[in-house]
Amino acid sequence: MRFFSTATALAATAATLFYASGSAAINAIEIDGRYFVDSVTGEPFWIKGVDYQPGGSSQFASGFDPLSDANTCARDIYLFQKLGVNTVRIYSIDPTLNHDECMTLLASAGIYLFLDVNTPIYGQNLNRWEPWTTYTEAYLDHVFQVIEAFAGYNNTLAFFAGNEVVNDNTSAEASPNYVKAVVRDMKTYITNNIKRQVPVGYSAADVLEYRVPLAGYLECGPADEAVDFYGVNSYQWCGDQTFESSLYNVLVDDYTNYTIPVFLSEFGCNQVLPRTFQEVGTIFSDQFSVVFSGGLVYEYTQESTSNYGLVNLSSSDGSVQERHDYVALSSAYASVTTSGLSTVSATARPTTCATSYPYINGNTTLPDSPAATLIAEGLNSTYNRGKYIDITVRSTNYTIYAYNGDEVTDKSVSENYTIQISDASAIDQTDKSNSSATTGGSPSDSSGSPSASDGATSTGSTSSATSSSAAIANLVRSSEKMGATAVFAVILGLVFA
Known part of the structure; x- marks a missing residue:
C-alpha cells in the first residue's frame, strides 16, 4: 500500500x-554567471532587440499602453518579426490593464520583454534629486503591481528598477542607495510572492563618469540587494566607425571583469543620418560577446521630440510606414548570427562593496522599506495577474506601408511557438495564501519541490x-x-x- x-x-x-508550468512552449530566460541563458536548453540568449514606446514615455498616461490593445500589438509584432528582433523593451505600462493577448502574441512570435517598472506619472517614479520624497509605500505598491501583472508570462525576461536615475552631480550624490533599495524591495517581493525569480536590473545613462562606478556599486553586496544585470545606454558609435574609433574597445574594457550580464539597453546614434547600424556587426562578434549580451536599438517609432524612429506612426489613423532606418536595421540584424558566439566564465560576484566609488555616493546603508507588509504578504489575491490566453487577433486592421510606399497585404504574425493555455489563474504565480524622475543624458524619456510523506520510515x-x-x-x-x-x-x- x-x-x-x-x-x-x-x-x-x-x-x-505539468499543467501549472507547462503552459507555453517559449522557455523562460535565466541568468547563469555573466550571461542570460535559456532555462531549458542552457544555451546563451543574445538580445537582438528594439526599444518600444509609441508616443514616448513622456506622453504616457493611465488607460492605455503599448500592450493593452491587440490590434495595435498585431501591427507592431508583425513589424518586429520582419525586423528580426527577439526582444523589446517597454518603458511604461499601466498594470491595471489586461495585457494577456498582447503578451501571448509576443510569446507566439518568440519575442521577450524587458519591462521598466516606473512611469512619468507622479508617484510612480523616483525623484532623482530628492528620492526620499518619492520612495513611499504607494510608489512601491505600483512597482509590485507591475511585477504581479507580468511575472506570469514566460516571455517576461526581466524588470528594470530604474532608467538613468543617476545622470548628474546631484542625482549621483542623492540617488544610488535609493535605487539599490528599490532593487532590494523588488527582489524580495519576487522571492516571497512569485514562483519564478524574474531578474531585476538597472539601465544606466550614457554618462561615463557615473555609469562605470554605478555598475560596481549596484553589483556588490548581499545577493538580495544587488542587481541581476546591468544595462548600458550608449550612443558612442556614430556613422562609419570601427571597434577602436567608436571606443567600443574601451566599453568592453570597462566591463571585462563584470560578474553579471551587461548589455546595451539603448544604442543607435543619430548624429550621422541615415543610420546604417554598422555597429550591429561588432555587437554580435566574439570581441564584444565575451562581455556584452547584445542590445536594443532606440527606438521603434519616430517621435516629434527626437529623430530616432524606425517607423512613422500616423496619429490620425494608426497606420505605420517603414523608414530608411527600419530597412537598414533589418538588413544589419539579418547579416549576423548569434550561434557559437564566444563566452567566458565569470568570477564570483563581490559580496563586499568598496569603501567608496568615484563620482557617486556609494553609501551601502539602504533606507528601510516603507512597504514591508506588502513585501511580506503580497498584493491581495484579486489583483490582475497575467496569463496566456487564446489569440483572437493575428493580423492587424491598421494599414502598414513598406519603405517604398507599397501597402502590405499579408500582415499576419507568424506562429513560431505554440502557446498552450493554462487553466491556472496565473502562470508561475505562487498561492498567495502560502506566501509568508524625469531623465536626461540620453534620448530615452522614462524615469528613472514540495515534499510528502506517508509515514514510512524506510x-x-x-x-x-x-x-x-x-x-x-x-x-x-x-x-x-x-x-x-x-x-x-x-x-x-x-x-x-
Whole structure:
C-alpha cells in the first residue's frame, strides 16, 4: 500500500506541475554567471532587440499602453518579426490593464520583454534629486503591481528598477542607495510572492563618469540587494566607425571583469543620418560577446521630440510606414548570427562593496522599506495577474506601408511557438495564501519541490521517492519540448522502476 500511495502522490505531483508550468512552449530566460541563458536548453540568449514606446514615455498616461490593445500589438509584432528582433523593451505600462493577448502574441512570435517598472506619472517614479520624497509605500505598491501583472508570462525576461536615475552631480550624490533599495524591495517581493525569480536590473545613462562606478556599486553586496544585470545606454558609435574609433574597445574594457550580464539597453546614434547600424556587426562578434549580451536599438517609432524612429506612426489613423532606418536595421540584424558566439566564465560576484566609488555616493546603508507588509504578504489575491490566453487577433486592421510606399497585404504574425493555455489563474504565480524622475543624458524619456510523506520510515523508500520527485521536476521543466503522453510515460517508468 505504501508503494502505491507513493506512486499516486508522485503522479499527482507530476500532473500538477505539468499543467501549472507547462503552459507555453517559449522557455523562460535565466541568468547563469555573466550571461542570460535559456532555462531549458542552457544555451546563451543574445538580445537582438528594439526599444518600444509609441508616443514616448513622456506622453504616457493611465488607460492605455503599448500592450493593452491587440490590434495595435498585431501591427507592431508583425513589424518586429520582419525586423528580426527577439526582444523589446517597454518603458511604461499601466498594470491595471489586461495585457494577456498582447503578451501571448509576443510569446507566439518568440519575442521577450524587458519591462521598466516606473512611469512619468507622479508617484510612480523616483525623484532623482530628492528620492526620499518619492520612495513611499504607494510608489512601491505600483512597482509590485507591475511585477504581479507580468511575472506570469514566460516571455517576461526581466524588470528594470530604474532608467538613468543617476545622470548628474546631484542625482549621483542623492540617488544610488535609493535605487539599490528599490532593487532590494523588488527582489524580495519576487522571492516571497512569485514562483519564478524574474531578474531585476538597472539601465544606466550614457554618462561615463557615473555609469562605470554605478555598475560596481549596484553589483556588490548581499545577493538580495544587488542587481541581476546591468544595462548600458550608449550612443558612442556614430556613422562609419570601427571597434577602436567608436571606443567600443574601451566599453568592453570597462566591463571585462563584470560578474553579471551587461548589455546595451539603448544604442543607435543619430548624429550621422541615415543610420546604417554598422555597429550591429561588432555587437554580435566574439570581441564584444565575451562581455556584452547584445542590445536594443532606440527606438521603434519616430517621435516629434527626437529623430530616432524606425517607423512613422500616423496619429490620425494608426497606420505605420517603414523608414530608411527600419530597412537598414533589418538588413544589419539579418547579416549576423548569434550561434557559437564566444563566452567566458565569470568570477564570483563581490559580496563586499568598496569603501567608496568615484563620482557617486556609494553609501551601502539602504533606507528601510516603507512597504514591508506588502513585501511580506503580497498584493491581495484579486489583483490582475497575467496569463496566456487564446489569440483572437493575428493580423492587424491598421494599414502598414513598406519603405517604398507599397501597402502590405499579408500582415499576419507568424506562429513560431505554440502557446498552450493554462487553466491556472496565473502562470508561475505562487498561492498567495502560502506566501509568508524625469531623465536626461540620453534620448530615452522614462524615469528613472514540495515534499510528502506517508509515514514510512524506510530510508531506501524515502530516497527513492525523493529521487523520483527530482527527476519528475526535471522532466516537467523540459515538458515544453515533449508531448504530455511522452512525459507521463517516462514518469510512470520512474515511479514503477
